[in-house]
Amino acid sequence: MADDKANGADKPAIPNIEAYTVKDPELFARNIAHMLEELGHAASAWVDPRERGEISDSVSAPMADMVKTFSRVGEYWLSDPKRAIEAQTTLLGGYFTLWSQSMHRLAGEDAAQPQPDEDAKAAKPARPDKRFTDPDWDDNPFFEFLKNAYTLTSGWAEGLVSGADGLDERTRHKAEFYLKQITSALSPSNFLATNPELYKETVATNGENLVRGMHMLAEDIAAGKGELRLRQSDASSFKVGENIAVSPGKVVAENDICQILQYQPTTDKVLKRPLLIVPPWINKFYILDLNPKKSFIKWAVDQGHTVFVISWVNPDRRHADKDWEAYAREGIGFGLDTIEKITEVNKVNAIGYCVGGSLLAATLALHAKEGDKRIATATFFTTQTDFTHAGDLKVFVDEEQLAAIEAQMKKNGYLDGSKMATAFNMLRASDLIWPYVVNNYLKGKDPMPFDLLYWNSDATRMPAANHAFYLRNCYLENNLAEGRMEMGGHRLALGDVKIPVYNLAAREDHIAPARSAYKGGRLFGGKTTYVMSGSGHIAGVVNPPAAGKYQFWSDGPDSDDFDAWLAGATETPGSWWPHWHEWIKGHNDKTVPARQPGGGKVNPIEDAPGSYVKERI
Known part of the structure; x- marks a missing residue:
């Protein structure tokens, strides 16, 4: 028994992969085909009004402003080679530490958790991050690595903005805002292959969630006449003058x-x-x-x-x-x-x-x-x-x-x-955009009726x-x-x-x-x-x-x-x-x-x- 313990027999095992294994490959393949068909409908709903000239996308101004803003941040770090190397070394050092911890986890060993520095403590959210509530974000070494790599990278990028001296207040404000949009969008919780909850949902339903989700996506683009009208509430549950805005x-x-x-x-x-x-x-x-x-x-x-x-x-x-x-x-x-x-x-x-x-x-x-x-x-x-x-x-x-x-x-x-x-x-965005993208189009679930969001x-x-x-x-x-x-x-x-x-x-x-x-x-x-x-x-x-x-x-x-x-x-x-x-x-x-x-x-x-x-x- 002592030898078993010494060999790590009582240490946490890698989580069972059963929940991540497709049970009916044929049904799964059919649903993926249906999903692609619905995605085609969504693409048509987006393209058609543009081909008819009803919509002309104009993203050059905000994109140019974002590039210009980040260029100002980059100028500070790249203007001094020593400063740039130190910033890169900080990120790479964090990755090496994270990789080492993940290897220990995969080997069934307890990985010592590093003590966060003062900056990391200050950046830690005051409340739990609702994007990472599924137990596998902590229990599965693969998804834990993705979450920690995302947290590490986004925190490092935020540090580049806050630590860039010489920026005027408006430029720093814009850089912080644009970075927040990017990090919110790139969260692993927003993607099928990198979110354990979505992955397991897709396997459990043999991809039916994606069929429903792409159908809803097509409906929402059509409702927006070529623009995505993201549904945040079940609109069918409310009618102004009947069960909302009813004071006589x-x-x-x-x-x-x-x-x-x-x-x-x-x-x-x-x-x-x-x-x-x-x-x-x-x-x-x-x-x-x-x-x-x-x-x-x-x-x-x-x-x-x-x-x-x-x-x-x-x-x-x-x-x-x-x-x-x-x-x-x-x-x-x-x-x-x-x-x-x-x-x-x-x-x-x-x-x-x-x-x-x-x-x-x-x-x-x-x-x-x-x-x-x-x-x-x-x-x-x-x-x-x-x-x-x-x-x-x-x-x-x-x-x-x-x-x-x-x-x-x-x-x-x-x-x-x-x-x-x-x-x-x-x-x-982390509360009002991406949770609904995930819930509606990847989980394939209708949002709950909520009068405020209606x-x-x-x-x-x-x-x-x-x-x-x-x-x-x-x-x-x-x-x-x-x-x-x-x-x-x-x-x-x-x-x-x-x-x-x-x-x-x-x-x-x-x-x-x-x-x-x-x-x-x-x-x-x-x-x-x-x-x-x-x-x-x-x-x-x-x-x-x-x-x-x-x-x-x-x-x-x-x-x-x-x-x-x-x-x-x-x-x-x-x-x-x-x-x-x-x-x-x-x-x-x-x-x-x-x-x-x-x-x-x-x-x-x-x-x-x-x-x-x-x-x-």
């Missing part, structure tokens, strides 16, 4: 760019000041009304607010010339006119969400120039007014890329919603004039923050906005970073109450009190330094919604009898959520 109300007014919705009251008394919500037009308003349990709109109605919401049109060529001023006057201004006509009240509380908040801020500055005082308080949900720290979206905006976008929009009069959806997904895929187009104005004045030139934005013949200054402001950010927001929202909130001329919720751009906002999730920070010191504010802020468990409601009442808590949609002053057009929101692209 009416469309009480409409024009070329929006409908105005008023919701049915649920209380006998309501706050005298109505509430106008300005959602982003990049996505649809019903993120605030997904279902009764998650709905901020329903909750606000239940607290006694008379809620009006702008539902933006899904624009087409007719809206090409609708710019920010048009959205300010025909959207927000139109909403204020409608509210005043129905309620006979000329003071409202306004909420702006994301880019809807940026528009609201600019509109408030315009109102200050023109003497319009109908908005009494303003609340901003994850909104940027200063774009200095605007996060990864800034990677997509420079003169060259903006010129390409403007040229593309000039052809159609709008930017297709899929372009923005892809950009947003790329911000979290909303995320319900993209909208952007009018050419509006979107170009936004990208240039906000992301590229930061004119709103710098006092250079011009609208309605006025040069706008956020310091002219003297009304009370409630400025909500989200700690993990990757679209409107909390630091960016804080900095922008300091620009207003009145008292700004800054609050930071837990979670991200959506979950940090859509966090009903009944869920008992997350937390928020408030009452930090009055400081230009975000970190100083956060260090002195008070953390409160749960939702920020009640805190906001008390803030609103603190500025005016007068009540009046509940108001019915239309108020007898206008005839409602149709039931909420209206027809504009139901148009899909």
Whole structure:
């Protein structure tokens, strides 16, 4: 027995290869043939609209920018031969160590795990990597080697970017972003032959998963009319107005760019000041009304607010010339006119969400120039007014890329919603792109029904004039923050906005970073109450009190330094919604009898959520 132990008889054996062995070669071959047939259909769905001239791919600008960015990083390392050799030696040394460990594992020996250096510890993710949950990533020496080689190489590449001295901040930011896209795409979890879970799934089903997956791929390319429309949720499980966006109300007014919705009251008394919500037009308003349990709109109605919401049109060529001023006057201004006509009240509380908040801020500055005082308080949900720290979206905006976008929009009069959806997904590619590629097209499984991801895929187009104005004045030139934005013949200054402001950010927001929202909130001329919720751009906002999730920070010191504010802020468990409601009442808590949609002053057009929101692209 002792001799057996000495010979390694009780050491871990190489995992059984039975799960990796095809059981029915004939069926497997037939399914591979079917898979190739479906792949041909997918290829045809991609090629046909290009041959007809309906799509012209334009990837030269971003590819050229990526090559130029990485060239700047390479210049630093290659300019000094000693530095370049040291970088190569570090990588090769890591490979040799990894190879030695793998050989020990294959021999059935316990391989000593090297102690990570400080840089490796710092780079280690705070939570387990969901891409590598299958036990064979650790138990099978082959797949363990692939995972460790990937981790080693991607960590080394990240070190090249972070260690390249002399890069300006923008170039380093772009290099980090582009590298993140590449490493996410090249993960061994994304490929059939290098992912044990996919390999075993393919063997177990004799390749039927690939047949289903390629069939879904063909469907998704056809649905995108030649572009891949990646499905993230089971769209058949949801229908706007039936089981999503169902809060009762009416469309009480409409024009070329929006409908105005008023919701049915649920209380006998309501706050005298109505509430106008300005959602982003990049996505649809019903993120605030997904279902009764998650709905901020329903909750606000239940607290006694008379809620009006702008539902933006899904624009087409007719809206090409609708710019920010048009959205300010025909959207927000139109909403204020409608509210005043129905309620006979000329003071409202306004909420702006994301880019809807940026528009609201600019509109408030315009109102200050023109003497319009109908908005009494303003609340901003994850909104940027200063774009200095605007996060990864800034990677997509420079003169060259903006010129390409403007040229593309000039052809159609709008930017297709899929372009923005892809950009947003790329911000979290490891969560919002590759898991669905693997699940849908390699596992051949339909995604689960998820209302939030259904909303995320319900993209909208952007009018050419509006979107170009936004990208240039906000992301590229930061004119709103710098006092250079011009609208309605006025040069706008956020310091002219003297009304009370409630400025909500989200700690993990990757679209409107909390630091960016804080900095922008300091620009207003009145008292700004800054609050930071837990979670991200959506979950940090859509966090009903009944869920008992997350937390928020408030009452930090009055400081230009975000970190100083956060260090002195008070953390409160749960939702920020009640805190906001008390803030609103603190500025005016007068009540009046509940108001019915239309108020007898206008005839409602149709039931909420209206027809504009139901148009899909």
